[in-house]
Amino acid sequence: MKYDFILKNNIRRFTLTLSFLICSLCFLPTLFSAENNSQSERLKEAEVKLEEVEEKFDAGELIFDHILDSYDWHICTWKGKHISVNLPIIVYSEGELFCFSSKHLHHGHQYVVKDKNGDDAVFEIPSEGKYEGKVVRIMSDGSQIRPFDISITKTVCGLLISCTLLIIVFLIVAKSYSKNEERAPKGLQALIEPLVIYVRDEIARPNIGKDYEKYFPYLLTVFFFIFFNNFLGLIPFFPFGANITGNISVTAVLALFTFCLTTFTGKKHYYQDIFNTPGVPWWLKFPLPLMPVIEVVGCLIKPVVLAIRLFANITAGHIVILGFVSMIFILGEMSVVAGGAMSVLSVILAVFVDFLELLVAYVQAYVFTLLSAIYFGMAAKVEH
């Protein structure tokens, strides 16, 4: 009876893991499929490419290769060959959409396709200059033009995976709520529920007040989005480990959402506090609108600070962990003994920082959500 139960539980857990794996693998066929010439198919194309790698170890390159975005997803280097997933490049240039695999652009190779007029469209990733590391179109006169680049880069790919995961997890949880009505929570539901209640009772309600329900879905989404991406970013294996919340564009969009919500849902009191701050002498407002200017600048700085805080915290954590790991190889190149000795210390330090990063992953999600809630609370305040 008991074993039966355990078996059942394990099967359920297994199917859950399997379904999750299948979902994440949904991306893979599109990534690994062979090249096809038709343009709509090219959007999905990408393949594992083996290529030669230079001998010398460069810690800075390794770290920035991880921190920064790229057009392919480097998985590992095996016997001197890079194993990476080539992600699709999607660019919009001269009124036309071009999609092709990033494998064509390795090592400064040029990729030539026919555009709608039958002329050659040449693309390249320059290794130096203004557009270093970014896809550019080489015009007929030799000049470089940066097209609208909406390629599925490593960060975008990681983002799509984590967003899919987020949606799947929450739909499962929502389903188990409606299925498991009037029962104690279990499984994923029991994992998510304390966090949802925490966001509601410790972040949303105390800072926003009665009107918290209006902002609550957004706060939950932000919290879990950052939380998931922070944690997935700490997993060093494909398809996780992309530095998503450590990317300024990602955090900027999050901060922008918070800023827009604050600005557009702001009540009369919110704007009165900005443009006619109470309790301030009139001469600070009238001929020279000093206070209003300061307040407006403050409003604009808030989202910037939000974005930079999250980006810097997560990036710093990744850099420190990678730095410790790199130390093994730097010393290993000098002498095997030093590398061996360093590996013990480095692993201990990296594990320590990894634990610290687990804390930071949670704390940053909390801080971003808390500050958003505080801004919403200011915007939604009715009485004074």
Next chain:
Amino acid sequence: MELITPDFGLLFWMTLAFGIVFFVLAKFAFPVINGMLKKREEEINASLENAKRIKDEMDTVQEKAQQIITQTREECDKMIAETRHINDTYSEESKRKANEEKNRIIESAKETIEHEKMAAVTEMKNQIADISIKVAEKILGKHLDSDQEQLDYINRLLQEIEDKNKNA
């Protein structure tokens, strides 16, 4: 520099992805979760209130029960005391009566014994008298056969009486 420069493509995809996630979760997941959490909280509150009410009721009932028990015990004690008292008095009375009876019986037994004794003594006296007379007769009859002896005897008797009178 690339590190801190927002990238257009990423901004685009991030806005799209986050927007979709926000929309899907806010539409399909969070209302269900929040609704259920709220419902459960209400249920828990209602259950707790119910439990409190039931506990209060139980307390009053228990108090009542305790009161009844105490009352009953008091009554019981009183009854027992009464019974004991009655029992005590009754046993005293019966003991006294029994004693009296005993004494009476002993008294009457003594009386009867006395009577019997008297009767026995009287009878004994009578028999002794008879026996003495017979003995005397026998003694007399034997020794007074001869005249001389009879005369002697009479004379002696007379003499004794005369002595008695003289002495008197």
